[in-house]
Amino acid sequence: xxxxxxxxxxxxxxxxxxxxxxxxxxxxxxxxxxxxxxxxxxxxxxxxxxxxxxxxxxxxxxxxxxxxxxxxxxxxxxxxxxxxxxxxxxxxxxxxxxxxxxxxxxxxxxxxxxxxxxxxxxxxxxxxxxxxxxxxxxxxxxxxxxxxxxxxxxxxxxxxxxxxxxxxxxxxxxxxxxxxxxxxxxxxxxxxxxxxxxxxxxxxxxxxxxxxxxxxxxxxxxxxxxxxxxxxxxxxxxxxxxxxxxxxxxxxxxxxxxxxxxxxxxxxxxxxxxxxxxxxxxxxxxxxxxxxxxxxxxxxxxxxxxxxxxxxxxxxxxxxxxxxxxxxxxxxxxxxxxxxxxxxxxxxxxxxxxxxxxxxxxxxxxxxxxxxxxxxxxxxxxx
Numbered sequence: 001x002x003x004x005x006x007x008x009x010x011x012x013x014x015x016x017x018x019x020x021x022x023x024x025x026x027x028x029x030x031x032x033x034x035x036x037x038x039x040x041x042x043x044x045x046x047x048x049x050x051x052x053x054x055x056x057x058x059x060x061x062x063x064x065x066x067x068x069x070x071x072x073x074x075x076x077x078x079x080x081x082x083x084x085x086x087x088x089x090x091x092x093x094x095x096x097x098x099x100x101x102x103x104x105x106x107x108x109x110x111x112x113x114x115x116x117x118x119x120x121x122x123x124x125x126x127x128x129x130x131x132x133x134x135x136x137x138x139x140x141x142x143x144x145x146x147x148x149x150x151x152x153x154x155x156x157x158x159x160x161x162x163x164x165x166x167x168x169x170x171x172x173x174x175x176x177x178x179x180x181x182x183x184x185x186x187x188x189x190x191x192x193x194x195x196x197x198x199x200x201x202x203x204x205x206x207x208x209x210x211x212x213x214x215x216x217x218x219x220x221x222x223x224x225x226x227x228x229x230x231x232x233x234x235x236x237x238x239x240x241x242x243x244x245x246x247x248x249x250x251x252x253x254x255x256x257x258x259x260x261x262x263x264x265x266x267x268x269x270x271x272x273x274x275x276x277x278x279x280x281x282x283x284x285x286x287x288x289x290x291x292x293x294x295x296x297x298x299x300x301x302x303x304x305x306x307x308x309x310x311x312x313x314x315x316x317x318x319x320x321x322x323x324x325x326x327x328x329x330x331x332x333x334x335x336x337x338x339x340x341x342x343x344x345x346x347x348x349x350x351x352x353x354x355x356x357x358x359x360x361x362x363x364x365x366x367x368x369x370x371x372x373x374x375x376x377x378x379x380x381x382x383x
Contacts, residue, residue: 007113008318014214015311018221025222034219035284042215043281044180045208047139051184052194063126064133067105070248070271071137074103077244085352086233093302096149097283100142100301101309102241104276105134109213110317111273118325119265126266138278139181146282146301150289153300175285216277224311225304234309236348238316243344245271250337261332268331269324274317280306 078099083090088098107127115123194202249268253259259267283301290299324331331337
């Protein structure tokens with residue numbers, strides 16, 4: 001079996017194992033323990049290792065900049081489309097959840113194995129450099145955005161910007177992930193990398209970072225909950241995301257003619273990566289803060305929706321990658337990128353429009369359906 005496909009199946013099987021463990025680990029304290037393991041141990045360890053192994057080439061600085069540009073382009077597209085097309089309430093928890101998730105990328109699980117198998121180590125190295133920009137987006141910008149929304153929801157109107165900034169800085173310093181980033185940047189500033197650390201320090205950190213992928217996938221399997229309405233909407237959102245991404249890749253190749261085949265394939269496959277776990281980590285942090293009594297009139301995010309998007313995004317992204325690498329250079333032609341992107345957008349939008357037309361025709365008195373305000377018990381989103 002192709003190693004990239006085998007790795008994808010292995011990752012999906014970990015989610016299946018989590019599904020099998022649902023009855024044994026069904027209590028809230030079980031889920032909380034897994035969250036603590038992920039947020040306070042595995043995530044800080046893996047980001048520390050990743051930062052300490054960073055080797056940046058000044059000639060390729062444009063790669064992380066392009067990645068960040070993609071993140072913000074997807075953020076803008078998501079912000080524009082979700083309320084207008086999908087009817088998602090613009091100031092609701094679902095809207096904020098999707099705005100954090102959809103623009104994010106997780107190439108380590110869903111992109112790099114395919115690049116390594118079909119293209120080689122050079123493509124993975126280029127993808128790793130591009131991922132530096134994505135890491136800045138998901139680790140820093142997404143965290144600040146999540147905290148901004150939290151304080152906007154939870155803080156009384158009389159509290160001014162100075163108090164809010166002070167509270168934000170205090171929260172930043174308390175998070176284990178942020179402490180790991182801070183320590184790693186200090187060590188990098190002194191010219192130290194991960195291989196320079198003594199073995200008694202680097203070995204346990206490496207072992208802890210290895211917990212990241214299996215524990216996250218088990219956690220998704222244990223906690224994911226689907227109902228048909230939400231499943232249908234998430235698939236439509238992923239089709240929309242893939243379609244916009246192909247269009248952006250086409251614009252990138254059109255804007256920079258003469259790219260090598262390796263760089264071109266990275267520009268096509270890298271942005272099709274699954275959504276990142278980091279936004280869910282930020283959402284979990286905010287949810288934990290809200291449980292301690294600092295919540296406003298309504299929750300800032302919908303953690304269950306975030307989990308469900310993550311669960312579907314990984315196999316969806318792997319399917320897209322397999323399609324790209326199985327078509328003998330079809331996607332290296334710019335017109336084909338635009339055509340594919342357009343077709344995926346049609347596939348995403350058409351069912352939504354037909355559904356809304358059907359609802360308007362047969363139930364004119366009914367309020368407009370949204371993820372935040374489902375209209376019937378059978379269509380209620382699993383929360």
